[in-house]
Amino acid sequence: MGAAPKLARLAAHEETLTGTTGYMSPSKAALRPAVHENAAGDLTAARRVLSYASEALNTLSASLDDDFTRAIGMILAAKGRVIVSGMGKSGHVARKTAATLSSTGTPAYFIHPAEASHGDMGAITRADVLLLLSWGGETAELSALLTYAKRYRIPVIGIGSSTYGITLNGAAQQNQSEVFRWAWDNTLTYNKSFGLHSLNVVVGTSALQENLSFSYEYGTGFASNNVQTLNSASSQLALNTTRYAWSTNSYFGRLTYAYNDKYLLTATLRADGSSRVGTNNRWGTFPAVSAGWQISKESFMENVNWVQNLKLRAGWGATGNLPPYTMLYPSYSLYSTGYPYGFSSSSPVPGTVPASQFGNVDLKWESARQTNIGFDAGLVDNRVTLSADYYYKKVHNMIFTQQLPLTTGGKTEAVNLPGYDVNKGFEYNIDAAIIKHKDFDWSVSWNMSFNNNKMSGMDTSISYQTGGVEVGGSKTNIYTGIIKNGYSLGTFWGYKVLGIDQSSGNYVYSDNPQSLGSALPKYTFGFTNNFRYKEFTLSILIDGVHGNKVYNETRMETEPLTGYTNESSEVLHRWEHTGDKTNVPTALGNGTTNTAAAAKLQNQIASNYVEDGSFIRFRNLTLGYDFKPALIKTIGLSSLHLYATAQNLFIITHYKGYYPELNGFGSGTNNQAANAGSASSLMALGVDNGTYPAAKTFTVGLNVSL
Template sequence: MKKFLLNFLLTGSLMAWILLPVAAQTSSRSITGKVADVNGDPLIGVSVVLKGTSSGTITDFSGSFTLTSNSSNPVLLVSYVGYTTQEVVVKSSPVNIVLTETSEQLEEVVVVGYGTQRKKDLTGSVSVIKSDELTSLPVPSISDAMQGRAAGVQVISSGTPGSDATFRIRGTGTINDSNPLVVIDGVPVSGGLNQLNMDDVESLQVLKDASATAIYGSRGANGVVIVTTKRGTQGVEKSNLSFNYSYALQQPTNVVEMLNASQFAQLQNEMLTNGGQVPNPAFWDPQSLGVGTNWLGEIFRTAPMQNYSLSYSGNSEKTNYYISGNVLNQEGIVIGTGFKRFSLQVNADSKVNSWLKVGNTILLNHDLKPSGSYSIQNAMLALPTQPVKRSDGSYSGPVAQPIYDGDIENPVGKALTVENLTSGYNLMGSVYAELELMKNLKFKTTYGLQANFWDSRTWSPTYKWDTSINSSAYLYQRYNKSITWLWDNTLSYEKTIGDHRVGIMAGTSAQENRNNYINASVKKFASETTQQLDNGIEQPTNGGNTSSWALLSYMGRVNYSFADKYLFTATIRRDGSSRFGSGNKFGTFPSASAAWRISEEDFMRDIDIFDDVKVRAGYGVTGNQEIGNYSFASSLNTYVYNFNNTIVSAVVPVVMPNPYVQWERQKQGNIGIDATLLNQRVDVSIDAYLKNTDKMLVPMVVPVSTGYSDIYVPSINAGEMQNKGIELTINSRNLTGKLKWNTSFNISFNQNKVISINDTIPMSSGSIGLNYNLALIKAGLPVNTFYGFMTDGVFQTQEEVDNHAVQVPGNDPFNRTSAGDIRFKDLNNDGVINDDDRTYLGNPNPTVIFALNNTFAYKGFDLSIFLQGVAGNQIVNANRFWSEAMAVAQNQTIATLNRWNGEGSSNSVPRAIFNDPNKNTRPSDRFVEDGSYLRIKNITLGYTMPAQIIQKIKLHSARFYISGQNIFTFTNYSGFDPEVGVNGIDNNVYPVTRTFTVGINLGI
């Protein structure tokens, strides 16, 4: 036994002596260190990974990290967004690492159609908007937050809660739908931006020229907005829990000032006297009536808005995920209006094995949009002498004859009594699988689904507000369903051989939509507490319809780069659409673009001011199919008639078919320069473009003698339109030390012109019920040009009236043109003012749009100041047709205090006279105003708490901010707000809001 123990000890000692070096080599070691920027400030959340492994960590609040390595010569890969990735060989511990900022303009990867590219390799015109530019803005919609963030992109906001803004990319390209295609995580959607939570968005790309949009073929003519939502982090295993909350108060940006009760009574007495009528006996002493009711003050309110977001992201060895929930509760600035949205986002990606990756994007939301039955215009016109409610608590109404009390129903009563509610349930989702078939060759298949279910309900109970009476309750309900599915398949190949880099993509896409609705209405209820359709008694109606469309597409793209110096991209797409007849279903949409990075040439080496200079040129063809689903076929309606005392039904053709209708086509050329200079401190991008739309789909003139409708008419390819312009974007990093200051500026110039239209007779538009159209579409003029009479002041004497062209014939002093009336120009010099004297009055399309943003950061504080505006456009203030008419019993704006009441008293505001015999309110340049404005769009001040403090309360990050949106507007426009819509007509438009917000962003 002793011998055995001795041998065991000797052998064990020998083996330990032999293996000791090996054990020393394979024992783990701890590596610690800190990561900071060039100023010595710690960087939080930097990824530190051992090269060749999946082992890693992230830096903490002080920039420190600790990890374990089994290597004797470990190499760290250190990466952080916005900084150059470093490889650090660890010779000793601790290790201090300094990261330097890189130019995002050059290194970032952007999403393009069916793929991604380095921004430095783009040959088309693409604008990128980062999520950090959007998330702190106090607006409920992503589209509103995009305003002014990209050159050439006009975003017209709507103050209506729950409404998306309107987009125009490089002008209005067609008289049909001019909104861009929206693509969310690779899936084209309709009405998608309003359904998204802004905190879920990672980035937005706006594809502007045809070389970038042609890959989307028939839907790329108006540009493409690509939205990429957030996904879980890859690489280092970590999780993030974030909570964002904001509380905002909203107000109108401006409120038009109306006459008070005594001012109105004095005006009405004057109006009736001038018109040969007896003044209102109740107004014998106007001054005694005082201020009266401010109806605009009654329907407008300071409205709160709350936004809650909670998100969780993380990953495991093979899967990364992102989950978020959002609740938005917005009350409208008009009583009875609002918007609520509840949403859930679930994104995931999983690498199943070395050759297969799968993932999904799922967005579910539910929204409620009450809109009451408000009328801002009626609140302007309601009489200030009428109270909101009577002494018994009931709403008031006109009590005397309309000549004295008017006929405006109580604006507050209508807004709060009549119910209009829209409710929706929406699903947007996609699943994908990506297979690596061989090295550099990948196949990706994506299935997308968009399902929208929404219903609307209108309920108007019986009421009696003095002479305003609704004797029968009314209920209307409508149910809608829209299902769209998509199946995309792409095959992509990328290969680099020396200086040559090639990328090839080929694919197919199939998409179908089915939409149906059913509606019903009924009047008079046995009991108004049971508001159901089957409880109604009188006039039941019902209706419904089903429609569908489908697209089948084939597309391809080739990217080629030589030495990162010469770049080329070509795309082609062939679309087949069910909206066109046999022989015209398919259209082909090609594009080609090239770029030359001249900064890589030898002759540029000694020019130190430039870091990177790239010249681009491209040309492409895109299409537009937005003409309705069955324009190529005849539409039939069912009618009933009495034949020989028997009710007979018949099917009657209503809309004439056009089997030859084709794709609307848009050809666009673009040249541009991208430059980074001054040691990557300034990025400049300049683009010039020419966009021509031909085969534009316009309504066909159908004679009534054909038996077909002359109202519902088919579309034909008979119009042309042109947009041309220049865009400039400058981004600069002015200060990069402890005080950081960045500036972004963009400006774009666009000229729109209709080249030709279907008929020599211009198309009219902009009708607002005045027996006149306010705008027209005519060759040689911008689209929707304002049209009407020119004025030349106010007649001061009867002699001036008698020596001018006849405006209203006759000798009746109360029913003819007289001193104090508007003088209209006799443009054709025929001695009579009539429709032949109407002419071009203005352009609703801005010729210039611009924005300037400055951001500052210092020791945890951040400040951004954002200015935005447009110029070169006009607005028809249609509210003034009624609010400055001075012809019936309706309240008027304070502008009428300067009305004509004797020779020399006014040369711009006419006299007050009952029934307006001279038609002073006919559409004229009197109501056309300058629509230019410069707006302090947003100011945000934030504070991020120091790492030393938040670490003690177990938080990853904490930021507090206050923000103001639409703070002040410099404009000559006299209405509520100059953002009135793309047609430039301000007629009862819900105004844009001024919003003040406080918020908090927590990382846990």
């Protein structure tokens, strides 16, 4: 009787949510119209911001004092790197600052403060300088970094906007987010053996609900620093609260049958219901069957001495996927509030308009149907084990946020993609104990997987733009990818650079946008070697990825050869004279009249920013020594192991960015075609906007057992 209610109350912090700024109303976060709804406002805002910015720069130049000189001194004195960090908008500025410092010869990295508090902090050392950016100066995540920096005496430079607080007589804001989740799982198991037959049956139910609530309060005008809660704020009070909820409910059964441990059969059937799909299609049914044949247990194998284990497996099954977390109510057409109008040119009265989300009550569960066949083998006294699998996975009803024609006013709708995402792949791994000796062992482990992804069954005249980058001051999303019949997911779509026009030094582009390669690798591999000589052990792990492309967005910011930003040293190789052999075009400079070429370098998705993302990485090297038990017994220990580890020792790659393994690379399933219009979506596969590289770390350790 397994009814066990399980209640979990999760504290709201960065781990459970995508962040208070990252989680928005589904209507706003997930669904972005192709043309910004308020482009007019953007323009106004942009001009206002520029004028504020120029004022701010004047103010700033007047306020530079000894602090500035000291900060520069600290950076110059640092033997390590400049670690730049900030949350939210300050984070973007910090990212850019880091790129600029790096490109001008000061090694610098951006570190995300939220991630820092979950481990990356360890990468900061006393040799580094921590440069923290914060508008208000009281960002919680930065406080954690500050505490760490104080403890480890890491020099800190803070850049804040203290005049902001002074002008407003203090500003405070409070964000709260709460996730309340409960799950109730019940299973009933039945086991029965009779003769050579054995049967195992499991039936169960599962229910899960999450209630999310968010609130935000803001106020300014504090009479005193001594009361910092918002009750003492006297003006500009603002607050906002939102609530969301979702639930799933499942029924499942599994039957496992085995005959004489030679023939195995498993069949499962589950029905999953969720509030997160269309109201007309709440439920999805996902069956699966698999069979196994333990060939090595057959009588005819008894005399094959070199085979200890041989098992053949085959299966077919379907699994369900829900829309992304940012789209909890895909069934509903939404309306936006906050569209007031001032009749008689007097105080505006509230108004509503249709929001961009069209509801789809028919949205179905996405279903991945996979057929696989494979074997496991253990040979030569199991010194060599092998396993290999071939799979064919076809994703039906891929959930996708579709941009509807502009005649809808630029609406979007969550739909099941009319077509299939087909993955074909082969994976194998070999483990071999090559040498087994009293004093010397050598074993290797090699694994490799090939995958081929292609969209099929789609209307060839329709394609969907996905992913995207936001560059320059305008921050208009530019789509990098495409979903198109016959092409892989993660295909970059843009203009191909055909060369440099030797008369002007400008790039010559293809006439039409085309595929610039896919972010999905052709194969990945991992290779481990373990050696032991007497008491010494050595372990080496090398891994790699081949055949994927990376869109190096950072270079769009640092190599546009125009505008007012710092440029990377790459532009030193630019074309200057007829006959120059280079693949960097001519410099256009600020205020260029060649606006067409400038616009292309700055804003056009083109092959010059697409790079080979293949790499081979020396991931781990560990040298160890085990003291002889006889030796250490005398000091009362049962074991003593000394080791030295180097992580990420080096990486071999042609990629020009910081690091070819991107955040989110390979994470999630590529069939979660979520948030197509959003730059942060999974479908922005392979877009590098300044990935923080994996740290090269050296560790020396001692394991002691009493």
